[in-house]
Amino acid sequence: MPDRERIPLQPSRRQFVGGSLGAAGALVAGGASGVAIGRATDGPKASAAAKQIPFYGEHQAGIATPAQDRLAFAAFDLTTTDRTAVEVLLGTWAAAAARMTAGELIGPIDTAPQAPPIDTGEALGLGPAALTVTVGFGSSMFDDRFGLGKRRPTALGDIPPLPRDALRPEISNGDIGVQACSNDPQVAFHVIRNFARLARGTAIIRWSQLGFGRTSSTSTDQQTPRNLMGFKDGTNDIKVQDTADLDDYVWVAGETDQPWMRGGSYLVSRRIRMFIESWDTDFLSDQERVFGRFKTSGAPLTGKHEFDPVELGAKKPDGTPVISLNAHIRLAGPASHGGQKILRRGYSFTDGIDPNTGLLDAGLFFIAYQKDPRKQFVPIQQLLGSRDNLNEYIQHTSSALFAVPRGLSGAGDWWGKDLLR
Amino acid sequence: MLRTPSSTTRAAGLAGVMIVASLVLTACGSSGSRGDGGAMQADDSHTATVTITAANGCQIPTTSYPAGALTFKIANQDATAVSEVELISGERIVGEKENLPPGFSGTFSVDVEGGTYSLYCPGAKQENTAITVTGSAPSLTGGSVAALLKSGTDDYAKYVTLQAGYLLSSAKALRSAIASGDLASAQAAYEKARPFYEKIEPVAESFTIGKNNLDSDIDARAGDVPAARWEGFHPIEKALFQDKSLEGLARLAAGLVVNVEKLQKLTNGLTYQAYELANGAQDLLDEVATSKITGEEERYSHIDLLDFQANDEGAEQAFAELQSALTTIDPQLTATIASRFTSLDALVDTYRTGSNPSGFDYYGVLTQIDKRKLAAAVKAVQEPLSQVASKVAKA
Numbered sequence: 001m002p003d004r005e006r007i008p009l010q011p012s013r014r015q016f017v018g019g020s021l022g023a024a025g026a027l028v029a030g031g032a033s034g035v036a037i038g039r040a041t042d043g044p045k046a047s048a049a050a051k052q053i054p055f056y057g058e059h060q061a062g063i064a065t066p067a068q069d070r071l072a073f074a075a076f077d078l079t080t081t082d083r084t085a086v087e088v089l090l091g092t093w094a095a096a097a098a099r100m101t102a103g104e105l106i107g108p109i110d111t112a113p114q115a116p117p118i119d120t121g122e123a124l125g126l127g128p129a130a131l132t133v134t135v136g137f138g139s140s141m142f143d144d145r146f147g148l149g150k151r152r153p154t155a156l157g158d159i160p161p162l163p164r165d166a167l168r169p170e171i172s173n174g175d176i177g178v179q180a181c182s183n184d185p186q187v188a189f190h191v192i193r194n195f196a197r198l199a200r201g202t203a204i205i206r207w208s209q210l211g212f213g214r215t216s217s218t219s220t221d222q223q224t225p226r227n228l229m230g231f232k233d234g235t236n237d238i239k240v241q242d243t244a245d246l247d248d249y250v251w252v253a254g255e256t257d258q259p260w261m262r263g264g265s266y267l268v269s270r271r272i273r274m275f276i277e278s279w280d281t282d283f284l285s286d287q288e289r290v291f292g293r294f295k296t297s298g299a300p301l302t303g304k305h306e307f308d309p310v311e312l313g314a315k316k317p318d319g320t321p322v323i324s325l326n327a328h329i330r331l332a333g334p335a336s337h338g339g340q341k342i343l344r345r346g347y348s349f350t351d352g353i354d355p356n357t358g359l360l361d362a363g364l365f366f367i368a369y370q371k372d373p374r375k376q377f378v379p380i381q382q383l384l385g386s387r388d389n390l391n392e393y394i395q396h397t398s399s400a401l402f403a404v405p406r407g408l409s410g411a412g413d414w415w416g417k418d419l420l421r
Numbered sequence: 422m423l424r425t426p427s428s429t430t431r432a433a434g435l436a437g438v439m440i441v442a443s444l445v446l447t448a449c450g451s452s453g454s455r456g457d458g459g460a461m462q463a464d465d466s467h468t469a470t471v472t473i474t475a476a477n478g479c480q481i482p483t484t485s486y487p488a489g490a491l492t493f494k495i496a497n498q499d500a501t502a503v504s505e506v507e508l509i510s511g512e513r514i515v516g517e518k519e520n521l522p523p524g525f526s527g528t529f530s531v532d533v534e535g536g537t538y539s540l541y542c543p544g545a546k547q548e549n550t551a552i553t554v555t556g557s558a559p560s561l562t563g564g565s566v567a568a569l570l571k572s573g574t575d576d577y578a579k580y581v582t583l584q585a586g587y588l589l590s591s592a593k594a595l596r597s598a599i600a601s602g603d604l605a606s607a608q609a610a611y612e613k614a615r616p617f618y619e620k621i622e623p624v625a626e627s628f629t630i631g632k633n634n635l636d637s638d639i640d641a642r643a644g645d646v647p648a649a650r651w652e653g654f655h656p657i658e659k660a661l662f663q664d665k666s667l668e669g670l671a672r673l674a675a676g677l678v679v680n681v682e683k684l685q686k687l688t689n690g691l692t693y694q695a696y697e698l699a700n701g702a703q704d705l706l707d708e709v710a711t712s713k714i715t716g717e718e719e720r721y722s723h724i725d726l727l728d729f730q731a732n733d734e735g736a737e738q739a740f741a742e743l744q745s746a747l748t749t750i751d752p753q754l755t756a757t758i759a760s761r762f763t764s765l766d767a768l769v770d771t772y773r774t775g776s777n778p779s780g781f782d783y784y785g786v787l788t789q790i791d792k793r794k795l796a797a798a799v800k801a802v803q804e805p806l807s808q809v810a811s812k813v814a815k816a
């Protein structure tokens with residue numbers, strides 16, 4: 001070699017040009033195993049990190065599981081036309097999810113020095129953190145690519161256009177939906193990142209959404225959280241302790257036309273942008289009129305405490321209803337829908353600012369599980385979309401529906417095994 | 422001579438996508454019925470049955486086989502940490518099967534000489550099992566993996582030399598066009614020269630030591646270096662395509678020729694390690710993903726798709742030099758990468774056009790959907806390609 005030393009051809013990054021790249025290559029490999037359990041060492045934090053939700057079971061975890069604090073959601077589109085590749089992907093994902101929900105790496109980090117680590121590593125030492133991974137199939141997967149047309153459940157019809165929809169197709173629907181929930185945001189994100197990597201060449205992420213705080217309480221042990229409007233919304237959500245409600249409204253049973261859906265559920269997601277700056281200028285009693293609840297206590301306007309009954313027939317002295325005819329609590333409640341309910345499991349999000357207006361792009365990433373969206377979410381939203389007082393302050397910008405199959409029986413089982421085989 | 426997958430078992434689906442190691446093709450003529458599924462074959466001395474479980478790891482009831490053809494039939498029952506099985510001789514991977522999550526099964530076939538091997542199931546409770554092979558195989562192919570890699574890296578060196586030569590002559594042509602004072606011909610000369618650099622860029626980057634930075638001297642973009650030290654292709658590009666002026670370019674063009682001459686001198690006679698080719702290919706595709714798909718590389722001329730194609734071609738060339746050796750190590754991985762390169766090439770080809778001298782659509786026509794498709798096709802190559810360096814490094 002003439003006057004210069006030459007370094008081996010290591011993957012590098014353009015922006016390092018001009019920097020001290022010389023030593024960088026040698027340092028890339030083999031660092032991560034020493035990363036210790038920094039975030040999970042003390043007290044309540046440690047026990048939160050250690051909390052583990054069983055991955056295998058009759059139903060998929062992440063539905064009738066007390067809502068965790070954080071969400072990472074992604075919709076994938078299959079790019080392959082090879083059905084076997086789809087099966088391998090789902091089998092590989094299932095094995096990876098089994099490990100991640102147990103707080104384990106999907107594979108070793110210390111592999112050959114010349115090979116990338118199998119696990120990306122950012123969740124090392126963070127514990128299971130109550131992670132659940134829930135997978136469902138969108139209606140597009142039942143087109144002619146994989147010969148699944150006859151296996152499409154009728155309940156997996158496309159959601160019809162609903163009043164006031166402002167949906168962006170590029171962040172709506174998708175072949176496969178993945179919901180990762182955890183009490184640690186990095187544990188949840190780790191799932192989406194590694195699923196995308198395992199899918200490379202077979203499927204790509206169509207869209208993704210992070211949720212930073214739960215807005216639903218799905219357990220009697222949990223307090224009802226507040227949404228970004230500062231209200232408790234979801235006080236009367238289905239609770240995991242109420243197995244009769246779960247059987248009646250959430251789990252698919254013998255009524256389905258597709259046996260592979262038994263024990264499953266249907267996931268509807270809606271990204272609901274809130275015009276929170278406008279909301280913040282609305283006066284208190286109007287905010288309370290919009291929801292039908294008191295802001296501070298969360299009590300219905302007909303009561304004093306959060307869980308007091310919602311008396312829709314109550315009248316003021318002048319004869320007008322205490323809970324406005326278009327109050328959110330009235331239109332969303334079971335009484336307005338022949339008793340129908342849904343299990344809500346939404347998360348607050350913010351995606352920075354709207355580039356056009358500079359206003360915060362924030363709101364609710366609504367997730368609901370149900371037995372049949374045609375009888376539950378769709379009629380509920382038809383009513384809300386046309387009359388809800390809240391409509392002045394919100395806009396639905398994405399929509400998706402996924403058929404979430406039964407839970408996995410154990411290692412060797414995978415999502416959609418009875419669908420694809 | 423590929424085996425027909427059995428239609429009687431669930432494993433058939435996986436077997437359908439597998440490619441039997443090419444060594445088998447030249448082995449004994451009696452192999453026609455070998456491994457055609459069915460329990461009868463399980464006792465065949467040329468068939469090894471491997472069962473992977475979480476409790477016991479990788480289990481193989483028989484650990485001694487006669488030399489010659491050997492087919493491994495593998496089923497992963499419930500080991501979530503395991504997704505592949507390798508047969509290793511010393512440090513070398515003789516054959517392997519990937520994509521074996523729990524619930525899946527598959528096979529791979531190898532030709533083995535007498536000796537001691539290890540069945541390696543990364544992540545399994547029992548990771549390594551010694552396999553003894555006795556006797557000597559009737560006929561093995563001549564070219565060892567090491568010899569195939571040597572010839573591949575030698576060929577790659579010739580490719581680099583050739584491209585460096587083209588780069589030098591096209592840089593000189595650019596210098597002449599600028600000297601002639603004709604803006605249009607200088608622009609065309611710029612577009613002609615660029616791909617030769619983009620095909621071998623990682624080699625130039627490998628001479629980056631401290632202030633001696635050929636990649637920067639030749640290819641820095643505005644802001645990569647202090648304005649006073651900005652030289653090479655891109656200030657010329659800015660003048661030709663944005664300012665549309667030849668003023669001051671004679672000095673820059675002369676400097677470019679000097680630096681390219683330096684590069685040519687440095688690359689001449691250089692030898693490469695096989696893993697460097699794999700990493701170089703990866704580096705080229707990183708270039709595509711980070712600067713071409715974003716339109717940052719050719720921000721004045723907008724010929725990013727031409728650079729894209731050149732990066733892709735350079736990466737594919739490096740891979741092609743490894744292909745014959747890699748096929749004997751891991752036929753499935755090799756086939757996956759090859760087919761994904763084919764898909765990427767086909768996608769890039771859809772942007773070819775005769776309507777401008779670069780031969781490709783200008784960056785501005787790309788929609789967001791186009792960019793995402795291109796990025797996904799590049800990433801689809803990169804993920805399996807990232808496995809190559811470690812495989813050839815061990816060979």
